[in-house]
Amino acid sequence: MAKIKLDNIRHSYYPNPSSDDDFALKRVHFDWDDGGAYALLGPSGCGKTTLLNIISGLLEPSHGKLLFDDNEVTSLSPSERNIAQVFQFPVIYDTMTVYDNLAFPLRNRGVDEARIDVKVREISSMLEIDDLLLTKAAGLSPDNKQKISLGRGLVREDVNVIMFDEPLTVIDPHLKWKLRSKLKELHQKVKTTMIYVTHDQTEALTFADQVVVMNFGQVLQVGTPDALFERPEHTFVGHFIGSPGMNVLPVEIVDGQVSLGGHFLEVSSPIVEAEGKSLEIGVRPEFVRIAEQGIPATVVNVMDVGRHKVLQTLVGSQKVFAVLNEDQPVPEGSTYLTFDKPQTRLYKDGWLVDLTYEYEVL
Amino acid sequence: MKTENPRAWLLVLPVILLVAFNALIPLMTVVNYSVQETFGNNVFFWQGVDWFEQVLHSERFHDALGRQFLFTGIILAVEIPLGVAIALAMPRKGIWVPICLILMSLPLLIPWNVVGAMWNIFTLPDIGLMGYGLNWLGIDYNMTQSPLAAWVTLIVMDVWHWTSLVVLLSYAGLVSIPDAYYQAAEIDGASKWSVFRYIQLPKMKQVLMIAILLRFMDSFMIYTEPFVLTGGGPGNSTTLLSIDLVKVALGQFDLGPAAAMSLIYFAITLLVSWVFYTIMNKDVKE
Numbered sequence: 001m002a003k004i005k006l007d008n009i010r011h012s013y014y015p016n017p018s019s020d021d022d023f024a025l026k027r028v029h030f031d032w033d034d035g036g037a038y039a040l041l042g043p044s045g046c047g048k049t050t051l052l053n054i055i056s057g058l059l060e061p062s063h064g065k066l067l068f069d070d071n072e073v074t075s076l077s078p079s080e081r082n083i084a085q086v087f088q089f090p091v092i093y094d095t096m097t098v099y100d101n102l103a104f105p106l107r108n109r110g111v112d113e114a115r116i117d118v119k120v121r122e123i124s125s126m127l128e129i130d131d132l133l134l135t136k137a138a139g140l141s142p143d144n145k146q147k148i149s150l151g152r153g154l155v156r157e158d159v160n161v162i163m164f165d166e167p168l169t170v171i172d173p174h175l176k177w178k179l180r181s182k183l184k185e186l187h188q189k190v191k192t193t194m195i196y197v198t199h200d201q202t203e204a205l206t207f208a209d210q211v212v213v214m215n216f217g218q219v220l221q222v223g224t225p226d227a228l229f230e231r232p233e234h235t236f237v238g239h240f241i242g243s244p245g246m247n248v249l250p251v252e253i254v255d256g257q258v259s260l261g262g263h264f265l266e267v268s269s270p271i272v273e274a275e276g277k278s279l280e281i282g283v284r285p286e287f288v289r290i291a292e293q294g295i296p297a298t299v300v301n302v303m304d305v306g307r308h309k310v311l312q313t314l315v316g317s318q319k320v321f322a323v324l325n326e327d328q329p330v331p332e333g334s335t336y337l338t339f340d341k342p343q344t345r346l347y348k349d350g351w352l353v354d355l356t357y358e359y360e361v362l
Numbered sequence: 363m364k365t366e367n368p369r370a371w372l373l374v375l376p377v378i379l380l381v382a383f384n385a386l387i388p389l390m391t392v393v394n395y396s397v398q399e400t401f402g403n404n405v406f407f408w409q410g411v412d413w414f415e416q417v418l419h420s421e422r423f424h425d426a427l428g429r430q431f432l433f434t435g436i437i438l439a440v441e442i443p444l445g446v447a448i449a450l451a452m453p454r455k456g457i458w459v460p461i462c463l464i465l466m467s468l469p470l471l472i473p474w475n476v477v478g479a480m481w482n483i484f485t486l487p488d489i490g491l492m493g494y495g496l497n498w499l500g501i502d503y504n505m506t507q508s509p510l511a512a513w514v515t516l517i518v519m520d521v522w523h524w525t526s527l528v529v530l531l532s533y534a535g536l537v538s539i540p541d542a543y544y545q546a547a548e549i550d551g552a553s554k555w556s557v558f559r560y561i562q563l564p565k566m567k568q569v570l571m572i573a574i575l576l577r578f579m580d581s582f583m584i585y586t587e588p589f590v591l592t593g594g595g596p597g598n599s600t601t602l603l604s605i606d607l608v609k610v611a612l613g614q615f616d617l618g619p620a621a622a623m624s625l626i627y628f629a630i631t632l633l634v635s636w637v638f639y640t641i642m643n644k645d646v647k648e
C-alpha cells in the first residue's frame with residue numbers, strides 16, 4: 001500500500017507535441033491518499049484511461065514524475081510497481097480452469113500453494129463463483145469471465161493500488177449493483193487504495209469516498225460526492241453531475257453587479273471583471289425557485305420523474321431547469337424565477353472564481 | 363410450404379458437369395484402371411483387387427511411403443515451430459510491418475518448378491553459390507552423390523519455400539490478440555514463456571491447426587520441387603510417393619498398379635486430413 005503522487009504529469013501520444021491540444025493529459029498534479037476509494041469520472045476521451053495506464057505503468061508519461069510513497073516509479077514496469085488492474089473487457093486465460101486463472105498472479109510471484117488455496121477460495125466465495133472453480137474458463141458467460149478478471153485483480157493482498165477500468169461494462173444491470181457493493185465492502189475490509197474509472201456518475205458516487213472529475217485532459221475537481229454536488233468548481237462538473245445538471249447561464253458585469261439579460265442577480269462569489277473571458281453563473285435546478293417576481297421565464301415543459309418534477313423554462317433564449325416538489329403547484333405560461341444566493345456562483349472561463357486551491361493555468 | 367420445380371436441376375447442371383469432368387470422371391478412370399490389366403489397344407482384362415494387393419505388399423511402395431512420412435514429419439517439425447518463432451519476432455506496428463510481410467510472401471510467389479530449378483543451380487558444387495561455398499568451407503557437399511546431402515537440401519528448400527505460409531497464418535493469429543491481454547499478463551507478473559503458453563499459443567491454435575493441415579497435405583503430395591531438384595535420387599533416396607507413382611505410371615507404363623497406388627495414396631491423404639480436421643473441430647466445440 002502506498003500514497004500515490006502524480007507530480008506534474010503530462011502526456012502526449014505525438015512525438016513532438018506543439019500545442020496544448022496535442023496533449024491527452026494536459027497537466028495532472030495530484031495525490032491519491034493511501035487506502036482511499038477513488039472514482040475517476042469523466043466522459044469518453046477525457047484522458048481517464050491514459051491517466052490510469054500511467055499509474056499502472058503500461059504507459060510512460062512524456063512529462064512529469066510518478067511517486068509511490070516518495071519513491072519514483074515513473075519508468076518501472078507494471079509488475080515492478082506491484083499494482084493490480086481490471087480491464088473494461090474480460091481478460092481470461094482460456095486454457096486454464098477458473099481456479100488456475102485466479103491463482104495465476106500469485107503463482108507468478110512464488111506464493112506457496114497452501115496460501116494460494118486460501119486466497120483463491122476467499123475470492124471465489126466473495127464473487128460467488130465457487131461452483132465454477134474447476135471448469136475451464138473458456139466457455140463461461142461474459143459476466144462470469146469478468147468476475148474472474150475482477151478476481152485476479154483482487155487476489156493479491158499486498159498491492160499498492162487496485163485499478164478498475166470501467167469493469168462493469170459487460171455485466172448485467174442487476175449484478176452491477178451487487179458487484180459494486182461487493183467492491184465497496186472489500187475496500188472497507190482490506191483498505192487498499194482503489195481507483196475506479198467510469199463515465200457513469202451513479203457508479204462513481206456510490207463507490208467512491210473521493211471522486212476525481214476529469215475532462216479535456218485535466219482534473220477539474222477532486223472531492224466527496226457531496227462537495228461535487230454542492231460546490232462544483234468547474235461548470236463541467238456542475239453539468240456532468242446531477243440530473244438534470246447545473247444551469248449555466250452567461251452573464252455580464254454591469255456597475256459591479258451581475259446582470260443576466262438586464263436582471264440583476266445576487267451571487268455568493270466575489271464579483272470579478274470578465275477581462276475578455278467568458279463569465280457565467282451556475283445554479284443547480286434544486287436551488288431555482290418559482291416566485292411572484294424576479295427573472296421572467298416561460299415554462300416550456302414539465303417532466304414528472306417520481307419524487308419530484310423537473311420544470312423546463314426559457315429565460316430569454318437560455319434553458320433553465322428547476323426542480324419542484326411533488327406537491328408544489330406547477331406554473332403555466334409566464335412565471336418568475338429566483339435563484340438561492342448561497343448556491344449561485346460565478347464562473348470565469350469555466351472555473352469557479354473563488355477556488356480554494358488554484359490549478360496552474362498553462 | 364414446399365415448392366418443387368424440376369427445372370431447378372437445369373440450373374445445377376453446369377456445376378454437376380464441371381465436377382464430373384474435373385473430378386468424378388478422372389477418378390473413375392483411375393478406378394477403372396486399378397481393377398484391370400491392359401496391354402494397349404483398349405483391350406482390358408479383369409484383375410479384381412490384385413493390383414491393390416501387389417502394391418500393399420510391395421517393398422518399394424513401403425519404402426516410398428516411409429520416405430514420404432519421414433519427409434512430411436521433418437518439415438512439419440521444422441516449419442511449424444520456426445514459423446511461429448518468426449511470427450513472434452515480427453514487428454506488430456510501424457513501417458517494418460509491410461516490409462516484413464512482403465519479404466515473407468516472396469518465396470510463396472515463386473512457381474514450384476522454378477523453386478526446384480533455383481535450388482538445383484544454387485547447390486551445384488562447381489558454380490552454385492551454396493554448393494561451391496560449402497565445399498570451399500571444407501564441407502564435402504554434393505547432393506547428386508550423397509543421399510544425406512540430398513535430403514538436407516530437399517528439406518532446406520521446402521523450409522525456405524513454405525515456412526512463410528506458417529509465419530503469415532501465425533502472424534494473423536497474433537495480431538488479433540487484444541492489447542488488454544498483454545497488459546493483464548504484465549500486471550499479473552507473467553513471464554514471457556507464460557505469455558506465450560497461456561495467451562499467444564491458445565489464441566493461435568485455430569490458425570496453427572489450419573497451417574498444419576495445409577502443410578501436411580501439400581508436403582504429402584509434393585512432386586514438382588523434388589522432381590526438378592533431385593529427380594528422386596541419388597538412387598531412390600529421395601523418391602517420395604508422388605515421384606514413385608509417376609515412375610510406375612509413366613516410366614514403366616504399369617497403369618494398373620499405378621492406378622491402385624494412386625487410390626491408396628489418395629486414401630491415406632484423405633484419412634490423415636480427416637483426422638486433423640476432426641481434432642480441430644473437437645477443440646472448437648470445447
